[in-house]
Amino acid sequence: MIDFVQNTLDGLAIGSAYGLLALGFTLIFGVMRRLNMAFGPSILVGIFAGAWLHSHWSAGMIPVFLATLAGAVIASAYVERLSFAAIRGDAALASMASSFALWMQLEEAVARVFPQRTYAFPTFEGLPMLELGPLFLRPEYLVMFLTAAALVAGLQVILTRTLFGLHLRTLSDNREAARVSGVNVAQVALLTFLLAAAIGGVAGFLIAATDGQISTKLGMWATMKGLIAMVIGGLGSMRGALIGGLALGVVEAQAQWYLGASGREITTFALLFVALILLPVGLAGGAETGARAEAGRRL
Amino acid sequence: MLAVEALSIRYGRVRALEEVSLTLGHDEVLAVAGLNGAGKSSLVRAICGLSPVAAGRVTFEGRDITGHPLYALDGVALVPEGRVLAPSLTVAETLRLGAGRVRARELDARRTEVLDRFPALGQRLNQRAGTLSGGEATMLALARALMATPRLLLLDEPTLGLSPAAAARVFEMLAALRRDGLGLLVVEQDLHLSLGLADRVLLLRHGRAIGQGPAASMPDARRLEDLLIADTEQEQLIC
Numbered sequence: 001m002i003d004f005v006q007n008t009l010d011g012l013a014i015g016s017a018y019g020l021l022a023l024g025f026t027l028i029f030g031v032m033r034r035l036n037m038a039f040g041p042s043i044l045v046g047i048f049a050g051a052w053l054h055s056h057w058s059a060g061m062i063p064v065f066l067a068t069l070a071g072a073v074i075a076s077a078y079v080e081r082l083s084f085a086a087i088r089g090d091a092a093l094a095s096m097a098s099s100f101a102l103w104m105q106l107e108e109a110v111a112r113v114f115p116q117r118t119y120a121f122p123t124f125e126g127l128p129m130l131e132l133g134p135l136f137l138r139p140e141y142l143v144m145f146l147t148a149a150a151l152v153a154g155l156q157v158i159l160t161r162t163l164f165g166l167h168l169r170t171l172s173d174n175r176e177a178a179r180v181s182g183v184n185v186a187q188v189a190l191l192t193f194l195l196a197a198a199i200g201g202v203a204g205f206l207i208a209a210t211d212g213q214i215s216t217k218l219g220m221w222a223t224m225k226g227l228i229a230m231v232i233g234g235l236g237s238m239r240g241a242l243i244g245g246l247a248l249g250v251v252e253a254q255a256q257w258y259l260g261a262s263g264r265e266i267t268t269f270a271l272l273f274v275a276l277i278l279l280p281v282g283l284a285g286g287a288e289t290g291a292r293a294e295a296g297r298r299l
Numbered sequence: 300m301l302a303v304e305a306l307s308i309r310y311g312r313v314r315a316l317e318e319v320s321l322t323l324g325h326d327e328v329l330a331v332a333g334l335n336g337a338g339k340s341s342l343v344r345a346i347c348g349l350s351p352v353a354a355g356r357v358t359f360e361g362r363d364i365t366g367h368p369l370y371a372l373d374g375v376a377l378v379p380e381g382r383v384l385a386p387s388l389t390v391a392e393t394l395r396l397g398a399g400r401v402r403a404r405e406l407d408a409r410r411t412e413v414l415d416r417f418p419a420l421g422q423r424l425n426q427r428a429g430t431l432s433g434g435e436a437t438m439l440a441l442a443r444a445l446m447a448t449p450r451l452l453l454l455d456e457p458t459l460g461l462s463p464a465a466a467a468r469v470f471e472m473l474a475a476l477r478r479d480g481l482g483l484l485v486v487e488q489d490l491h492l493s494l495g496l497a498d499r500v501l502l503l504r505h506g507r508a509i510g511q512g513p514a515a516s517m518p519d520a521r522r523l524e525d526l527l528i529a530d531t532e533q534e535q536l537i538c
Binding site (some may be wrong): 042163168173176179180183184 | 395
């Protein structure tokens with residue numbers, strides 16, 4: 001039983017980072033109604049920018065964090081301009097295919113600049129292990145969980161207390177309503193993209209700083225984790241993204257402990273499969289989607 | 300205040316509007332009448348930059364605003380066909396949306412003023428727009444537009460889907476807005492209502508202006524409807 005609780009605790013921590021990745025996907029999907037397949041590789045660019053700063057200039061955590069964030073945001077702006085802003089109209093598939101091409105391009109570019117298999121990334125050294133009775137919590141997990149919680153709280157404030165947040169929610173709800181209300185749709189879409197990239201950059205930094213080493217596979221890994229968490233939680237639901245991320249983290253942690261590394265991957269995809277079959281609207285998507293559809297029908 | 304000169308709109312090969320011209324002054328109401336597909340909505344959407352302009356020019360208070368998007372137009376607001384609200388936003392949020400980038404004090408002042416016109420909305424500030432009745436949703440769409448403190452209000456079928464009583468209330472509200480100095484360009488299927496409010500009327504058929512003149516000199520609503528339906532070409536019906 002202790003093992004189960006310990007795994008749950010670890011899973012919630014790593015799941016909070018998955019939740020952030022899913023949140024990034026959800027923000028973009030909510031506003032654009034399109035999937036950004038290059039989301040993970042954009043984060044990869046940021047992480048390697050941080051790693052470069054660390055290895056060449058022995059930069060500390062804060063400069064590495066800022067470089068990661070900046071790299072992810074710049075790479076995302078590049079993706080937005082090419083795969084989303086340039087492809088207008090009802091062309092979700094074209095955007096998705098185009099962002100998939102940019103995924104390959106970004107990953108290949110990073111692999112050429114950083115040809116080694118793995119690179120070192122600074123870690124949260126010197127922080128003590130936390131003991132909670134019979135349970136332990138790795139300090140980097142605590143940092144991960146608290147950062148994710150703070151970020152989600154901050155995002156909530158942006159969404160509910162600022163004009164940009166109102167514009168974003170309007171765009172997500174009804175694009176035409178945003179246009180006829182005098183919202184600069186293209187600008188809000190770009191800012192949302194960059195916001196999602198910043199959230200993804202934070203998630204990427206936390207994950208890399210927890211592992212202490214990175215490889216070029218991290219882009220695909222981040223895309224997969226974020227997509228799976230988003231689908232499990234419910235496509236287009238921010239609450240669902242967080243719930244999906246936490247659920248994925250916990251299931252993975254339990255599977256890793258009881259079934260081993262290969263069992264973990266099998267369980268992850270089994271979870272996705274089960275979620276798609278039994279709960280296609282996701283863990284949190286049902287109520288939100290239903291309410292929104294009903295409201296739309298009345299209008 | 301508003302001048303449209305030889306405006307043409309094309310959707311691919313389809314000619315939605317052909318060289319339509321109009322003018323509209325302050326505290327004046329121009330009703331645009333025509334059957335479905337006459338180009339009324341295209342005209343309204345092109346004036347506020349929501350539809351692409353193939354040729355022609357739109358000026359507002361002396362400035363060329365041809366093709367300018369709505370968010371860049373100071374003093375122009377739109378009540379679109381079908382109201383087009385974001386269903387998950389509350390009434391208060393929808394009003395906030397309409398105000399755009401303004402300071403908190405200015406926002407409060409505008410909200411108070413708008414809610415004085417629509418007291419029913421004041422009681423539903425926390426209700427989601429998607430749960431309002433048709434009449435309330437129309438009022439909210441109108442209130443959202445007024446939050447931008449426009450000098451020119453474009454209305455596209457504001458009474459669509461409303462009961463005759465609710466439609467009459469909407470037009471009472473529009474009459475009050477005109478008295479307060481707003482210029483109104485109204486696209487409306489109910490000719491009886493629009494002739495009762497308008498100073499001038501623009502008649503469209505198949506994307507062309509077939510007549511324009513004072514509302515008082517127009518035939519009554521039923522006769523006008525017959526003229527619009529008539530399949531004969533009647534260029535410059537009333538000038």
